[in-house]
Amino acid sequence: xxxxxxxxxxxxxxxxFLCVLIGCVEASxxxxxxxxxxxxxxxxxxxxxxPKTEVEKAVEPERIEWEGCPTKEGVSDAIQSCQTFINxxxxxxxAIQHDGDAEQRRSETRIAMWKDEARVWNIKNxxxxxxxWFLLGATGYQVHPELPLALENLKRSGNWLEKAVEAAxxxxxxxxxxxxxxxxxxxxxxxxxxxxxxxPKSKYALxxxxxxxxxxxxxxxx
Numbered sequence: 001x002x003x004x005x006x007x008x009x010x011x012x013x014x015x016x017f018l019c020v021l022i023g024c025v026e027a028s029x030x031x032x033x034x035x036x037x038x039x040x041x042x043x044x045x046x047x048x049x050x051p052k053t054e055v056e057k058a059v060e061p062e063r064i065e066w067e068g069c070p071t072k073e074g075v076s077d078a079i080q081s082c083q084t085f086i087n088x089x090x091x092x093x094x095a096i097q098h099d100g101d102a103e104q105r106r107s108e109t110r111i112a113m114w115k116d117e118a119r120v121w122n123i124k125n126x127x128x129x130x131x132x133w134f135l136l137g138a139t140g141y142q143v144h145p146e147l148p149l150a151l152e153n154l155k156r157s158g159n160w161l162e163k164a165v166e167a168a169x170x171x172x173x174x175x176x177x178x179x180x181x182x183x184x185x186x187x188x189x190x191x192x193x194x195x196x197x198x199x200p201k202s203k204y205a206l207x208x209x210x211x212x213x214x215x216x217x218x219x220x221x222x
Contacts, residue, residue: 070128070147075194078125082154082187085121086180088114089161093168093176114165122158129155145200150190153207157183157190160209175213182209 092114099107132148164179186207192198198205208214 072194075147075150079191082157086183089164090180096168097173125154146193149200149205150193153186153190157186178213
């Protein structure tokens with residue numbers, strides 16, 4: 001028979017051992033219970049791939065015209081408009097010359113329409129001439145001296161076309177055609193100035209009336 005020589009463990013030791021054992025069991029149970037909740041709160045690492053940005057092509061800036069400032073393109077358009085005005089005036093003079101008494105009322109209607117066209121055209125051209133001060137540079141000289149001269153030729157052309165219709169109404173058709181020829185010459189000179197074929201400093205830059213028309217104009221004003 002074996003005799004247990006070990007000293008029996010005290011009550012305090014057994015109590016402490018039991019507490020430690022219970023603590024381990026609770027810790028193990030809590031770990032199993034709280035693990036799913038911890039997984040819920042784990043932040044998910046997201047990787048965002050930015051789309052490849054295309055290199056934008058440089059957009060060419062549009063040519064912006066200063067409001068009211070004459071440009072070569074604008075004066076060229078005015079020259080084409082003046083050419084149309086001259087052609088319409090030629091048709092009016094021919095209509096007045098060939099229309100009989102039966103179609104006199106029709107001629108008067110055409111003349112009234114032509115006068116409206118002439119009034120609008122003269123207003124536009126006068127506005128272009130008045131805005132030529134925009135072309136003054138820092139030194140006080142014209143940046144494009146040919147443009148005001150071209151517009152002045154167009155103004156003279158418009159005035160002579162009005163004289164042509166007046167002469168046609170008076171039955172002076174040769175004088176009317178001479179005025180139209182002078183208007184065409186002034187319009188062509190304006191185109192040459194814009195194209196650089198005529199120097200602005202030239203004494204022929206501005207077109208003048210022929211002498212016989214100048215005499216008639218002076219005599220009529222007197």
